[in-house]
Amino acid sequence: MNKCLKAILLLLGISISIFIAVNWKSLKFFPWVLPSYYAKEFCTCRYVLENDNEFCHQLVRQYIPIQTIIIDDSRRHVEVKALWHYRGAQWISPTEGCQLEELKN
């Protein structure tokens, strides 16, 4: 590798490290964004908006696919695993709709 390329890679590495350090508070939660978004919005789509599973997957899907989803119609609960992290959403009542459960490590 020539000196120029090494310098660019080093600079890139330092920039990324600084970005991560400065934004660590938000970045450490990043893996939960997808399972949380999917669980909450799927729950709402299904139990508040009363659509079928196929429609809800189509509405909620993102670029990164989820790993698993457990849809429990009997207790109106959805749990999603994505980016190796889990999140659940629970339907509460006819006027309160769905709510995310506590974030678990």
Add this chain to the structure above:
Amino acid sequence: MAFEVHLALWLLLTRAPTTPGEEWDTSLWPPSRLQEAITEYAFPQSASREKRHGRRTDAAVVVHGGRVVYEKYWEPYTAQKRHHLWSVSKSVAALVTGCAEDSGLIHRTDIVDSTGLQLQHLLQWSSGKKWSETYEYNPVTSSVIAMLYTNGSSNMGRFFFSLPQEFAPGTHYRYSSGDSNAISYWLSQKMPAEKYDRYPWEKLFAPLQMSSVVWERDREKTWISSSYLYMTARDLARIGLLVSRNGKWKDKQIISSRWLDWSKRVSPAYKPKPLSTNLHPTAQWWVNFDPQSPHIDPAIQGAPTDLIAAQGHWGQSLIVVPSRDLVVVRFADDRDNSFDLGKWIRTIIDAAEFYEQMSQSDPSSSRH
């Protein structure tokens, strides 16, 4: 049936402006080129559920003089189904806040934390808190995504109030879902839990006979005003009609004209961007023009100057033109920027003007 027969029937049915009871009066505009233009724009033939391109309207409802004059849905949506409002929720929530001020429970000058931040700064999106309002295309450092989905999701009020102050309160306009949720958090601190829980229904949804409303909460039971109201298009149209009628519903003043007038004042810290056609922000609403800030040009040329709207992610909108007693609801799933609000407004107003003229020129009509 011939257009003339349709028109005659429609004219017979059209009377003085009305307000809906349990159900809306329906008096659909007879088909015409202008009415079809609304359908062509909102519901293009090419729209697909699988492909996320172009205008993808789920519901379009137009109310004129208190009657439904245009209504169309895209399967599986129907008149009975609820839809996301996304940020249209902010504007509806602000009406509830207005009711609370009218009742003396809170006041817009309330100081909500130790920095001198006032409720009106939150309402006018100028809290000055450090905030990033980006969505699915830029999720990594987004504050709104953290608030709704990760470290803020259990207690959105606490998440907001723990943020650092970037600008002095009231000095810098920045659209923020955090500011909007902080308002409902503040309200939750101002009344007992059982009263707070029922309050929006007692003050707004029940008097307007809106039966489909769902309002999601965080784990503190705070209403998520920024994003999570759900209702049918017809129910949202009732909110629009209330605004069109200056807060009056049948013979009752649901919300004061004082609050509604203030809702039309452009946020003091806001500076319009040159060449932008975005509506101007007020206290949780958006306007085309504010006569009290005449130096700010109308946002959309050719659109009525008294236009006031609520707007949400992926194309949700509630447009109100009080001078025409016109209300337009659109629910959608737009995933790109194909939809042009200015064109939408002009298409509908062209049709409304046409049918207004038809109505006024007909001697059998008792209007005007």
